[in-house]
Amino acid sequence: MKLRLVELTKRFFSRHGSLLAVNNVNLEINSGEFFVLLGPSGCGKSTMLNLIAGLEKPTKGEIWFDETLVASASKKVFLPPKARNVAMVFQSYALYPHLTVFENIAFPLRISRTKEHLIKESVQKVASMLAISELLHRKPGELSGGQRQRVAIARAIVRKPNIFLLDEPLSNLDAQLRTSTRGELKNLQRNLGITTLYVTHDQIEAMSLGDRIAVLKDGKIVQIGTPDDLYECPVNPFVATFVGSPPMNLFKSSISYDKGSFFIPVGNTKIKLPENKAKKLKGLKSKHCLIGIRPEHIYINPTSTKQPLKGKITSIEPMGKDLLLHISIGENEFTAVTSKKRFKEFEIVDVEFDMEKIHIFEIQD
């Protein structure tokens, strides 16, 4: 099912004033797509999920499921969750503690008065799909976090929802389980082909799961794109630092123009911009820019370099396969990732920036 949000806005009112949680969001999610809403806490991503589920009424705008209008502030249309056939998995799992796993999964079917033999059949089917058949007679209190997670997912998919909503479902799991569950979740979604909306603040989760990702900030969509789009071409410094780990290095710089070429100063050295990057700068209004470069695009002690940059290692973080180096060049601090070993703190090293991979963001005056 295709999901369409048109100028969706949600404003909360309280004694202390009002809060714009979702601000004029336009979004189209294709049928069968795995779509991720990524953003820091408090950016309105969970509110968006609640609006789509029918737990909140929009202040403005419309929500469409295919050609059905499910919520509209101006046309006074509001379908309750029951009529939307959406399923949701919560961060807290929200299993019914007084019911067995079987009854938990069967709950939505019982509410819709499904026939007993059909309930049994469907519950057993999803239970075997999620490998929880042995747990059906237990209570949620007797399950581990990972098992509860599976029960919550089983309860969500048992009645074949139109849209599958997940609100940070993996954040209560330990790191190892999170990685494995992530893979399973992706496979499950592929096999079922249900349109899925996944909310998270973890960019690694977003990158590995999403067909497309929307980055949100302060209730607004900052950028929509595939994981590669976000990584390769972030539209602004926020996306640039939010996506990718360790985050992109950003430093303020003023670009200078000399003999037909553009240069950026780093420490005491001026580095020439390559032609294709320089071309884009023609339209630049301000000379003051933020220059971004990812840690993996900073090379340490290269065999030959045209940039005579010297940097001092201020600290070293071993990460197993790689080393994370904190390097100071002039008054700027950079992090760099290298697979080379044997560095000492306070050592002076040669540094080279991969100028093809740098990002230039204009600073609005």
Place this chain on the structure above:
Amino acid sequence: MIEERFKSVLIWIGCVFIAVFCLTPFLYMIVISLSSSPDFLTKLGEIEFSFKNYYSVLTSKSLHFVDYLRNSIIISGVSAFFCIIIAGLAAYSITRLDLPGKMLILFFVLAVSMFPQISLVGYLFKFMSSLGWINTYFALIFPYIAWILPLSLWILVSYFAQIPKDLDKAALIDGCTRWQILLKVIFPVAAPGIFSVSLLSFIFAFNEFMFALMLTIDYRSRTIPVGIALFQGLHGEIPWGNIMAGSTIVVIPVVLLTIIFQRYIIQGLTRGSIKG
């Protein structure tokens, strides 16, 4: 080491003192109820063991003990039942729905419950007389519901507030109406709270004295606390043995209820609904 030991001895002495202090009257009550002597303050050595008092309390028609007991159980049971239903609905709406001024309602209810009973009883008497309800079950059931409600409401609100809101959301998405959420999710999850509040309400109504004294006249509606207090012999003497036997019997349902429901009260049913 010595200090540790001294501390634990002190704690033991304290515990024993409190237990003796609280339980001695009960012990005395049981001893007197089992004695055949008609006097209250007989020397312990002269007491003769007999079930005479129990027998007379349970069989003597003029004492109406069984009538009082039946009245008490019916009135307390009905009051507790309605109290739980009203308090349950109120607690659900206060913790879950977007009501304006809901804290104000809660504090207003609390304030009302602060009135001393004696300040209400005169008005209640007038009211019940004009309704013609004096000496009926209704005369006690209605005031009891109103009188116990604030306590039940406050306990249930704090209980319901602990139930994660995600459960409501999950139930809404699973297709429940508000009523279904209340009946199929909130009430079962809050079962320990509901049980303890029912028990408390029952005991409160069961023990109530003043309203019962003022609003009832005879065995047709009089409850057990008033009944026992007004036990009188044929010639106006105070039958201590009967009073003690009656009191001992009356303690039994309350103790039984506590023992039966203890399990439910302690059992942490919310365990496992969310992480942790």
